[in-house]
Amino acid sequence: MNGSTIKVRECSRQQVIQPCSLELFNYQIDPYIGCEHHCHYCYTLNQADTDSTGEIFIHKDIIVQLNDEISTLEPQTIYMGMNTDPYQPCEKEYQQTRKVLEFLAQRGFSVCVLTKSELIVRDIDLFARMKGSSVGISIAFQDEQVRRLFEAKAPPNEKRIEALKMVRQAGIETYMLICPVMPFITDVESLIEKVAPYADTIWIYPLSMEKEKDRNWQNVKGILDRHFPDMTDRYRQIAFSTSHPYWTKLRRELDKLQQEKGFNLKIEF
Ligand code: SF4
Numbered sequence: 001m002n003g004s005t006i007k008v009r010e011c012s013r014q015q016v017i018q019p020c021s022l023e024l025f026n027y028q029i030d031p032y033i034g035c036e037h038h039c040h041y042c043y044t045l046n047q048a049d050t051d052s053t054g055e056i057f058i059h060k061d062i063i064v065q066l067n068d069e070i071s072t073l074e075p076q077t078i079y080m081g082m083n084t085d086p087y088q089p090c091e092k093e094y095q096q097t098r099k100v101l102e103f104l105a106q107r108g109f110s111v112c113v114l115t116k117s118e119l120i121v122r123d124i125d126l127f128a129r130m131k132g133s134s135v136g137i138s139i140a141f142q143d144e145q146v147r148r149l150f151e152a153k154a155p156p157n158e159k160r161i162e163a164l165k166m167v168r169q170a171g172i173e174t175y176m177l178i179c180p181v182m183p184f185i186t187d188v189e190s191l192i193e194k195v196a197p198y199a200d201t202i203w204i205y206p207l208s209m210e211k212e213k214d215r216n217w218q219n220v221k222g223i224l225d226r227h228f229p230d231m232t233d234r235y236r237q238i239a240f241s242t243s244h245p246y247w248t249k250l251r252r253e254l255d256k257l258q259q260e261k262g263f264n265l266k267i268e269f
Helices: 062-070 096-106 118-129 144-151 157-169 188-198 215-227 229-238 245-261
Strands: 007-011 017-019 027-029 055-059 077-080 110-115 134-139 173-181 201-206 265-267
Touching (some): 055 062, 096 118, 118 134, 157 173, 157 188, 188 201, 215 229, 245 265
Parallel strands (some): 007 055, 027 077, 077 110
16 A cells, blocks of 8 residues: 555656756756645646646656666766655655665765655655755645645645654754745745744745646636635736735845844745
8 A cells, every 4th residue: 555545657758867947956856757745736737747636657667767877977966856746655655765865875976855745754864874965845834724725635734844853853954945935825934933943944935827727826726716715816916926016025024034033044036
């Protein structure tokens, strides 16, 4: 049993190591294709090949493939957690992420991993061996009932924060991603206060939508219509423009908070 009812199927594709769009990293690895957490705001829902409502794909012979692909690379930090959660429920059984970490550790690489799952504590031994690695947890809601509306299949916040605490106690660098900031719903300041004791860095990303027809916007709009009907139109203005005054004002407030309290914030809007 993998802890879920989702089907996990093997596939093979050309590259396991992909270029990474984040400034700090050259490469990323997603050990799975598709994500069981199925957060309703997730941008990957807009990609035609990642409809993860029914099935998840794993790379066939991932280590054989990695062995070929890595031969030309110098040891460096690889990002994991861009398009899928490396610790989604099926990882308990399939251990693709752990296999990748073991392989990278043997080759002298380090990782920067992002997840929503407490399963990450299983691999503390490997992160400790991979010097320069960091572990991040993402969170977007302070209220558990509201969280379940948007990301019912992901673990509760308390479990995530407890996991981050354990990782930090093990001497591994940690970060928290407050992502996405949902206007008028996410209380960014209270989340910062809550996680700051366990996170070396706190990154903050806005809810950012691209097209009205995209699945993630249609999902968010549906939840707003049902549960926060007076907010849908305001979201339509704010979520499609990172220069909207809502973000400018929040940015100012967070800059001030950072100056006053000395938090290590990275505000990405
Ligand atoms: S856990 Fe991350 S990758 Fe998975 S659905 Fe949620 S936001 Fe997307």
